[in-house]
Amino acid sequence: MQSTLYEAEHTAFRHMTRAFLVKHVVPFHDQWESDGMVDRGIWTAAGKQGLLGTDVDEAYGGGGVRDFRYNAVAGEELVRIGASGLGFGLHNDVVAPYLLDLTTEEQKRRWLPGFCSGDLITAIAMSEPSAGSDLQGIKTTARRNGSDYIVNGSKTFITNGILSDLVIVVARTDVNKPAAQGLSLVAVERGMPGFDRGRNLDKVGLKAQDTAELFFDNVRIPAENLIGEENGGFVHLMEQLPQERLSIAVQAVAGCERMLEITVEYVKGRTAFGRPIGSFQHSRFTLAELATKTQIARVFLDRSIDALNAGELTAIDAAMAKYWTTDLQNTVADACLQLHGGYGYMSEYPISKLWRDSRVQSIYGGTNEIMKEIIGRSMGL
Numbered sequence: 001m002q003s004t005l006y007e008a009e010h011t012a013f014r015h016m017t018r019a020f021l022v023k024h025v026v027p028f029h030d031q032w033e034s035d036g037m038v039d040r041g042i043w044t045a046a047g048k049q050g051l052l053g054t055d056v057d058e059a060y061g062g063g064g065v066r067d068f069r070y071n072a073v074a075g076e077e078l079v080r081i082g083a084s085g086l087g088f089g090l091h092n093d094v095v096a097p098y099l100l101d102l103t104t105e106e107q108k109r110r111w112l113p114g115f116c117s118g119d120l121i122t123a124i125a126m127s128e129p130s131a132g133s134d135l136q137g138i139k140t141t142a143r144r145n146g147s148d149y150i151v152n153g154s155k156t157f158i159t160n161g162i163l164s165d166l167v168i169v170v171a172r173t174d175v176n177k178p179a180a181q182g183l184s185l186v187a188v189e190r191g192m193p194g195f196d197r198g199r200n201l202d203k204v205g206l207k208a209q210d211t212a213e214l215f216f217d218n219v220r221i222p223a224e225n226l227i228g229e230e231n232g233g234f235v236h237l238m239e240q241l242p243q244e245r246l247s248i249a250v251q252a253v254a255g256c257e258r259m260l261e262i263t264v265e266y267v268k269g270r271t272a273f274g275r276p277i278g279s280f281q282h283s284r285f286t287l288a289e290l291a292t293k294t295q296i297a298r299v300f301l302d303r304s305i306d307a308l309n310a311g312e313l314t315a316i317d318a319a320m321a322k323y324w325t326t327d328l329q330n331t332v333a334d335a336c337l338q339l340h341g342g343y344g345y346m347s348e349y350p351i352s353k354l355w356r357d358s359r360v361q362s363i364y365g366g367t368n369e370i371m372k373e374i375i376g377r378s379m380g381l
């Protein structure tokens with residue numbers, strides 16, 4: 001079944017993105033995996049190519065088109081090429097809406113040109129050692145002091161944590177109120193005294209992506225770095241999280257499609273008992289079932305992207321998309337690796353990397369258990 005989501009301009013953008021990745025990313029990605037992060041230069045190269053901030057106004061150096069299909073194309077191509085180290089999805093899909101929807105004109109002028117050129121790499125820091133699924137556990141504070149805020153606390157698991165120049169930090173501005181009424185979003189910038197990076201965390205997959213701890217020790221930030229409303233942070237997060245979850249679903253479906261493509265090729269070529277292993281009924285049925293589920297996931301995803309563009313994607317739709325597609329991704333990853341036999345467990349076979357990179361998808365962006373809580377609560381349960 002042909003997807004009807006994309007139009008000619010998205011296909012052109014896909015070709016351009018793919019050509020860029022083949023030339024500037026594929027030859028270097030293995031090295032970046034060993035380094036635990038990508039080279040900063042790839043960010044500015046991507047900026048020059050127009051891959052960052054497609055939905056930012058042209059006046060600030062962006063592409064000027066608010067259409068999530070471009071984000072989806074970029075996300076799909078990164079998965080397809082195996083470029084799991086590039087935190088462009090976090091920058092373009094997750095952080096951009098905060099900088100577009102919640103910032104003042106002065107903030108836009110300060111941050112968006114660098115955001116689009118790749119000179120200002122961004123991150124968002126919610127999670128803390130004692131606050132992951134439960135934002136009530138957030139201990140980081142941003143205490144008002146004259147015309148500044150003083151930020152204290154720490155964050156962990158932060159994507160782009162080492163490379164980022166601007167981090168949207170979720171902090172308590174009112175410690176006497178529950179998270180829903182006492183959190184704010186503040187921008188902490190590279191070089192501010194008291195802002196330190198911790199370890200670049202050693203992970204199961206996404207080896208070239210820097211995921212780090214961040215520490216804030218009396219970091220003084222100007223009040224002009226407050227993003228959105230003071231004490232409105234929780235509401236801002238709830239408004240923006242559906243797009244983050246859809247971005248994860250995009251990667252999940254692209255991952256399923258890629259893993260099936262690789263595996264179908266493999267089982268046609270590998271023989272056992274005098275025949276291609278793909279011709280055993282078990283292999284055929286497994287792949288037929290997973291191809292069907294992936295096709296269904298694609299249809300739901302395409303519809304969800306349309307809904308997001310129309311401003312109609314609900315938190316429940318996004319939770320369903322995130323939970324179902326990433327669970328499927330893990331099922332596909334496991335089955336496809338199994339069909340590769342021992343070769344699937346070898347790092348030189350692409351399926352092993354796709355399997356490693358898939359595992360986190362049901363965890364970050366809100367775990368799939370939390371997604372089911374959101375869906376279940378919407379049913380009055």
Ligand SMILES: Cc1cc2nc3c(=O)[nH]c(=O)nc-3n(C[C@H](O)[C@H](O)[C@H](O)COP(=O)(O)OP(=O)(O)OC[C@H]3O[C@@H](n4cnc5c(N)ncnc54)[C@H](O)[C@@H]3O)c2cc1C
Binds near residue numbers: 131369
């Ligand atoms: C590679 C990576 C990148 C990340 N990037 C970022 C980032 O950029 N920014 C950021 O802020 N965070 C980031 N995270 C953090 C991520 O969002 C959290 O790991 C996730 O929200 C889960 O929180 P936790 O790890 O503290 O697990 P916990 O909240 O401790 O959960 C542990 C288990 O308990 C279950 N559980 C918890 N509460 C419930 C409940 N009410 N009902 C049922 N089950 C429940 C969970 O589903 C999970 O299975 C990243 C994590 C990883 C691994």
